[in-house]
Amino acid sequence: GAVVSQHPSRVICKSGTSVKIECRSLDFQATTMFWYRQFPKKSLMLMATSNEGSKATYEQGVEKDKFLINHASLTLSTLTVTSAHPEDSSFYICSAPPPSGEETQYFGPGTRLLVL
């Protein structure tokens, strides 16, 4: 089946630094990918829709200048958390729709970010 990977799986950084998270569709092309964030014991919250070759679409309340999304190819989307602060510590998960056209999503394994 289709697989979505994320890198890194875990990252610890100092406050004020930027962190880049990669999301790759391994055996299929994805013109659209989605980025979610999940705080402990909370639901996944959609942050933005990543569109290949065009600007990302951000959900209400998500700062586009803080969470930079680049979807440079049909298999890669990146999320950069700029000037990270401790409150940005969370579990970041990307997803991509399967090539079959089904409505479900394939989720990446997630990236746990800890900002000190």
Place this chain on the structure above:
Amino acid sequence: QKEVEQNSGPLSVPEGAIASLNCTYSDRVSQSFFWYRQYSGKSPELIMSIYSNGDKEDGRFTAQLNKASQYVSLLIRDSQPSDSATYLCAVLSGPDSWGKFQFGAGTQVVVTP
């Protein structure tokens, strides 16, 4: 604001028993419904999808949908310790919301041997 509500649990279920999970949603135009299982520290994995009123069975899992009551449920029969996880209800509202899941906060299930 669209909402998806779940009982957070934990729901404690003896091994071999039936676990019953409930989910309600606020957006009447919601069309597609999904149950995901999430183990601690891992990303969600799809268990079932359901689109029409009624029951849908897949192995030990049965999803039930009642659009009039805006209610979707998941039954896990013959519960096993490996079923211990958090179960997320996810809803898609329609074509304009393609890919944009509204997730519930999840119900933690603990299957006790």
